[in-house]
Amino acid sequence: xxQLTQSPSSLSASVGDRVTITCRASQSISSYxxxxxxxxxxxxxxxxxxxxxxxxxVPSRFSGxxxxxxFTLTISSLQPEDFATxxxxxxxxxxxxxxxxxxxxxx
Amino acid sequence: xxQLQESGPxxxxxxxxxxxxxxxxxxxxxxxxxxxxxxxQHPGKGLEWIGYISYSGSTFYSPSLRSRLTISVDTSKxxxxxxxxxxxxxxxxxxxxxxVGAVNSYYHMDVWGQGTPVTVSS
Numbered sequence: 001x002x003q004l005t006q007s008p009s010s011l012s013a014s015v016g017d018r019v020t021i022t023c024r025a026s027q028s029i030s031s032y033x034x035x036x037x038x039x040x041x042x043x044x045x046x047x048x049x050x051x052x053x054x055x056x057x058v059p060s061r062f063s064g065x066x067x068x069x070x071f072t073l074t075i076s077s078l079q080p081e082d083f084a085t086x087x088x089x090x091x092x093x094x095x096x097x098x099x100x101x102x103x104x105x106x107x
Numbered sequence: 108x109x110q111l112q113e114s115g116p117x118x119x120x121x122x123x124x125x126x127x128x129x130x131x132x133x134x135x136x137x138x139x140x141x142x143x144x145x146x147x148q149h150p151g152k153g154l155e156w157i158g159y160i161s162y163s164g165s166t167f168y169s170p171s172l173r174s175r176l177t178i179s180v181d182t183s184k185x186x187x188x189x190x191x192x193x194x195x196x197x198x199x200x201x202x203x204x205x206x207v208g209a210v211n212s213y214y215h216m217d218v219w220g221q222g223t224p225v226t227v228s229s
Contacts, residue, residue, distance in 0.1 A: 001170075031213065032213060032214075034215045034216070036154075036216070038154075042221075042222075043203055043219040043220060043221055043222050044154065044203075044216075044219060045219070046215055046216060046217050049210065049213055049215035049217075050210065050211070050213035050215075053210065053213070055215075055217065087153065087154055089154070089215075089216075091213065091214040091215060094167050095156060095169045095170060095171075096144075096156035096159075097156065098153055098154040098155070098156070099153070100153050101153045101154075
């Protein structure tokens with residue numbers, strides 16, 4: 001199975017901050033990496049697919065980069081509605097796996 | 108737009124079979140463009156992939172659940188179903204269904220149901 005390690009597991013940030021979350025895969029997964037946002041008691045929402053493609057309707061302050069084993073999700077200017085937990089997920093091979101999550105909290 | 112809705116009992120007794128249905132509305136489950144998947148989330152934990160199915164019935168299961176798992180599709184009802192046998196307290200979780208779309212073979216879960224909590228307890 002491909003393991004995905006996210007860091008940090010949690011962070012505190014202020015509105016307007018630039019936030020970066022990383023996801024490292026245990027083997028190369030090319031660009032088969034997706035990012036999701038989950039708010040408490042809600043279903044996850046797709047933000048980024050194929051490492052860097054913005055899903056329809058997602059604000060442009062979200063961006064993704066990387067390939068191979070190292071990936072990054074960046075929020076260029078954190079907004080109040082962005083406080084949530086973010087997960088990476090690989091679609092390179094089954095079993096599909098998710099990272100452990102990165103919780104973005106208000107400073 | 109396409110919407111997914113999970114349904115099923117919220118309480119299952121240990122050793123019994125958990126059965127959940129995901130109803131797809133606003134689009135056809137018959138579209139060959141998509142797979143249909145189940146994900147679960149244990150209380151306070153991360154996301155765990157359970158398995159997925161194509162409209163034609165091809166399935167891919169998590170190895171850790173394969174021996175207890177059946178996912179099926181009913182195209183006439185626009186539904187797909189999860190059955191997990193011999194459940195224990197470790198199967199207590201929120202269960203989500205989702206659609207798996209693809210762009211240039213890059214698969215991603217682009218539409219999710221709201222999730223349904225399932226507790227395994229006597």
